Amino acid sequence: xxxxxxxxxxxxxxxxxxxxxxxxxxxxxxxxxxxxxxxxxxxxxxxxxxxxxxxxxxxxxxxxxxxxxxxxxxxxxxxxxxxxxxxxxxxxxxxxxxxxxxxxxxxxxxxxxxxxxxxxxxxxxxxxxxxxxxxxxxxxxxxxxxxxxxxxxxxxxxx
Amino acid sequence: xxxxxxxxxxxxxxxxxxxxxxxxxxxxxxxxxxxxxxxxxxxxxxxxxxxxxxxxxxxxxxxxxxxxxxxxxxxxxxxxxxxxxxxxxxxxxxxxxxxxxxxxxxxxxxxxxxxxxxxxxxxxxxxxxxxxxxxxxxxxxxxxxxxxxxxxxxxxxxxxxxxxxxxxxxxxxxxxxxxxxxxxxxxxxxxxxxxxxxxxxxxxxxxxxxxxxxxxxxxxxxxxxxxxxxxxxxxxxxxxxxxxxxxxxxxxxxxxxxxxxxxxxxxxxxxxxxxxxxxx
Ligand SMILES: Cc1cc2nc3c(=O)[nH]c(=O)nc-3n(C[C@H](O)[C@H](O)[C@H](O)COP(=O)(O)OP(=O)(O)OC[C@H]3O[C@@H](n4cnc5c(N)ncnc54)[C@H](O)[C@@H]3O)c2cc1C
Ligand code: FES
Ligand code: FES
Numbered sequence: 353x354x355x356x357x358x359x360x361x362x363x364x365x366x367x368x369x370x371x372x373x374x375x376x377x378x379x380x381x382x383x384x385x386x387x388x389x390x391x392x393x394x395x396x397x398x399x400x401x402x403x404x405x406x407x408x409x410x411x412x413x414x415x416x417x418x419x420x421x422x423x424x425x426x427x428x429x430x431x432x433x434x435x436x437x438x439x440x441x442x443x444x445x446x447x448x449x450x451x452x453x454x455x456x457x458x459x460x461x462x463x464x465x466x467x468x469x470x471x472x473x474x475x476x477x478x479x480x481x482x483x484x485x486x487x488x489x490x491x492x493x494x495x496x497x498x499x500x501x502x503x504x505x506x507x508x509x510x511x
Numbered sequence: 512x513x514x515x516x517x518x519x520x521x522x523x524x525x526x527x528x529x530x531x532x533x534x535x536x537x538x539x540x541x542x543x544x545x546x547x548x549x550x551x552x553x554x555x556x557x558x559x560x561x562x563x564x565x566x567x568x569x570x571x572x573x574x575x576x577x578x579x580x581x582x583x584x585x586x587x588x589x590x591x592x593x594x595x596x597x598x599x600x601x602x603x604x605x606x607x608x609x610x611x612x613x614x615x616x617x618x619x620x621x622x623x624x625x626x627x628x629x630x631x632x633x634x635x636x637x638x639x640x641x642x643x644x645x646x647x648x649x650x651x652x653x654x655x656x657x658x659x660x661x662x663x664x665x666x667x668x669x670x671x672x673x674x675x676x677x678x679x680x681x682x683x684x685x686x687x688x689x690x691x692x693x694x695x696x697x698x699x700x701x702x703x704x705x706x707x708x709x710x711x712x713x714x715x716x717x718x719x720x721x722x723x724x725x726x727x728x729x730x731x732x733x734x735x736x737x738x739x740x741x742x743x744x745x746x747x748x749x750x751x752x753x754x755x756x757x758x759x760x761x762x763x764x765x766x767x768x769x770x771x772x773x774x775x776x777x778x779x780x781x782x783x784x785x786x787x788x789x790x791x
Contacts, residue, residue, distance in 0.1 A: 377547075413610045418559070420557070
């Protein structure tokens with residue numbers, strides 16, 4: 353069964369999604385149809401968090417969102433977090449802390465960390481660990497990712 | 512008619528379901544989309560429930576907590592919810608990850624009817640009542656009437672789960688589960704223990720160790736008699752015996768997550784600890 357064409361609002365702009373298979377996930381639509389490959393596809397079962405996006409401001413796995421049912425929501429992907437071409441403070445802190453190795457987990461973590469720090473400006477370590485427990489990284493061992501979170505929190509409170 | 516509908520009222524949702532047997536309800540999508548992505552489910556038409564106001568959130572109605580089928584796990588982290596339903600709040604906190612808890616719902620957990628559904632042992636221990644509706648009317652079921660086997664329920668295609676009613680806590684409650692890591696883990700075994708200081712009863716529900724939800728009734732009866740209800744204390748050996756009786760009620764299997772022997776052992780240990788934590 354296919355869908356009729358529908359409209360999704362992503363990063364503040366309306367996108368027309370042409371008719372397609374009804375079961376298509378938001379992750380597939382973002383990556384394959386809307387040219388937004390920031391959200392990564394690793395597991396397609398909600399386990400890795402590399403596809404994390406915000407749907408109406410709620411941190412969600414794009415692979416678990418039925419795209420055609422997301423009409424009328426505001427979707428934010430990693431591409432929409434900062435001003436065009438500029439790094440967000442979380443992205444800059446990842447570079448400064450050396451929190452990127454292969455980089456595959458990075459976009460999902462960036463979205464999750466923005467979401468966390470918007471709710472809690474200076475989270476304790478345990479809060480950070482719980483908040484990021486849905487984002488797997490196979491390279492870094494997480495130490496530098498946690499350092500990057502602390503770095504952003506410190507920089508935001510200093511400015 | 513569009514192939515994906517997003518109604519805003521329950522009446523509308525039920526009318527759409529009654530008119531179309533091929534319409535599949537979709538809540539948070541955390542079970543539904545995993546099946547779709549793996550090719551195990553081929554939806555024809557989809558009824559997205561996220562905008563149905565009546566299914567959202569929870570409210571207190573006197574001594575009863577009424578939880579909408581569309582209530583997400585993250586909403587159960589509310590301190591007021593945790594005071595009224597401590598074991599359910601604990602279970603909700605252990606489910607998946609923030610991304611899963613942000614969208615996953617109690618109605619989805621019930622309808623999926625997985626033996627590992629973490630809300631099920633709590634709802635069993637509490638004697639929860641599940642309200643189910645269609646255009647024909649509503650009916651109310653116990654969790655073990657709704658769920659009859661592994662991923663099997665008595666729901667008709669035109670029915671929706673609308674709410675779950677549980678008594679507001681009248682004593683200590685504990686939920687425990689065990690798996691291979693702290694976060695993002697499906698239970699290898701789980702247990703809920705609920706003490707009612709007014710009725711002098713103990714509820715004990717088991718998770719991941721039976722095909723359909725059960726209560727460990729021998730353990731419940733034993734503990735209810737062994738506890739001194741005025742002091743919430745019990746004699747030596749009570750919690751150990753409670754653990755043994757709870758483990759006896761388990762009928763676990765070997766699978767990719769664990770073994771039957773380990774699961775039964777884990778139930779015994781967790782039941783003992785859960786009751787210890789409930790007693791003073
Ligand atoms: C990464 C990951 C980790 C998870 N971890 C856990 C865990 O730790 N513990 C646990 O118990 N579960 C876990 N789950 C499973 C899942 O999150 C839960 O079962 C969740 O409660 C499903 O709810 P949902 O709203 O996402 O349902 P959906 O996926 O939207 O729907 C599930 C099923 O229920 C039906 N349905 C939904 N709402 C209704 C309704 N109101 N009336 C009738 N039918 C309805 C749908 O048609 C579908 O068949 C996990 C899932 C993932 C992907
Ligand atoms: S691809 Fe969505 S969580 Fe892994
Ligand atoms: S940097 Fe490689 S998975 Fe995280």
